[in-house]
Amino acid sequence: MANSKPSIYLQNTEEVKKVFECFDTNGDGKISADELGGVLKALGSDTSPDEVARMMEEIDTDKDGHVNLQEFAAFCSGEGDPYSSAEKELQEAFELYDQDHNGKISAVELHQILKRLGERCSVEDCAGMIKSVDSNGDGYVSFDEFKKMMTNNNNNNSNAKC
Structure with a gap:
């Protein structure tokens, strides 16, 4: 997958997994809107519930209401973004x-x-x-x-x- 533009996304699979695990606070293998909002809040962001929902909609490509590792990795790689x-x-x-x-x-x-x-x-x-x-x-x-x-x-x- 050659790309002439340098990507500014996480590229290392282990790094993506580590970041995913930070967001997946209950360790169930998926990120919920509450988990995403909680991490953003812990980081000092005042992201509104509507903005969290928009982010979830963008990343949750199978529309099951959660972000799995594959969806998160695709988001981090910049696919379609x-x-x-x-x-x-x-x-x-x-x-x-x-x-x-x-x-x-x-x-x-x-x-x-x-x-x-x-x-x-x-x-x-x-x-x-x-x-x-x-x-x-x-x-x-x-x-x-x-x-x-x-x-x-x-x-x-x-x-x-x-």
Whole structure:
């Protein structure tokens, strides 16, 4: 499946599965609208129930009311989705982590989000995660660095959880 445009979606199957498992909070192998809304809320988004429903409708291609791993993987690969929409989705994800809206993600911001998602890690752990993608050494993740991390271009198989 060659594509002349660089994809800004998750491309690594294991990364897609890890993200899916973060959304699938009850571990039943599918993401419900409530689970999607809950994760978005935990990330600090004030996404309305109508917007969550629209997102579910877009991703739930078999229309069973849930998103399974295959549907999620297709969404992450960008199948049937315009490139510009992918850029917008990635920007929105970045903004959820960028709590103070200064255009960069700090270790403290990453720690706050992971803590809300139920992950147990220290601010120092988060600083290490940031260091692994911080190409300019400023101690933060910029949108460009975030985009590179999400596209897995550097293929550095991070062991970071959700």
